[in-house]
Amino acid sequence: MSTQRPTLSVVIPVYNERNTILEIVDRVLEQPEVDEIVLVDDHSTDGTRDILRSLQGREKLQVLFHERNQGKGAALRTAFRAATKDLVLIQDADLEYDPADYPHLLAPIHMGRADAVFGSRFLGGTHRVLYFWHYLANRFLTLLSNVFTGLNLTDMEVCYKVFRREHLQRMTIVCDRFGIEPELTAKIARMKVRIYEVPVSYYGRTYEEGKKIGWKDGVSAIYWIVRFGLIRTR
Structure with missing residues (x-):
């Protein structure tokens, strides 16, 4: 009986990441599990688009462009539609997450135990020590999400x-x-599929280094958690 592993698409939303985009693409391509990368530029203004245009036609790459800035969720929506492989893994373009963690993320699925896998920055992986209030906000948002979904995740807001x-x-x-994180969590929870969580490394950036998410996104996340918890959106 064939036990061929499922194929993998890695989707990468991109916005103003000219300093990291080439390195993250190379690091993702180094992973033997990867069959396809779908990059969606969300109308970068710092020269990232020109770098991505230079990658068009490269093996395993799809490079797509938004004609106006719409946000991470919109970029992922475009990437999900374009992905062609059996599994889809979300990767940020800013080097905060390490593609070397792919084998750990994929193992529960390859073993036949899971249908979806979440990484977690709070289960013992290597992580950079940064913002205390961000840590508290992440834990609160995860707790609130768990109340509505019935899951027992430790890191709902994780990229991976x-x-x-x-x-x-x-x-x-x-x-x-950034409401995409609670949306994906709520909608996969409703499907009653097998969800696993594994520790991942995290090399967080400061705002001076280009971190984009802020307190307004945290407030927005509360809205989306409650909305998807109370209203079944088809």
Whole structure:
């Protein structure tokens, strides 16, 4: 009986990451599990678009462009539609997450135990020590999400999430910005699939180094958690 592993698309939303984009693409391509990378530039203004244009036609790469800035959620929505492989893994373009963690993220699925896998920055992986209030906010948002979804995640806001593409195709994604994290969590929870969580490394950036998420995104996340918890959005 064939035990061929499922194929993998890595989707990367990109906005103003000219200093890291080439390195993250190279590091993702180094991972033997990767069959396809889908990059979506969300109308960068710092020269990133020109760098991405230079990558068009490179093996394993799809490079797509938004004609106006819409947000991370919108970029992922575009990437999900373009992905062609069995599994879809979300990767940020800013080097905060290490593609060397892919084998750990994929192992529960390859072992036949999981249909979706979340990374967690709070389960013992290597992480840079940074903002206390960000840590508290992440824990609060995860707790609130768990109240509505019935899951027992430790890090709902983590970038690293892996889904079977067939499950993503059943979702209608509506969030354009960082509300995408609670939206994906709520909608995969409703599908009653097998979800695992594994520790991942985290090399966080300061705002001076280019970190984009802020307190307004945290407030927005509360809105989306409650919305998706109370209203079944098809």
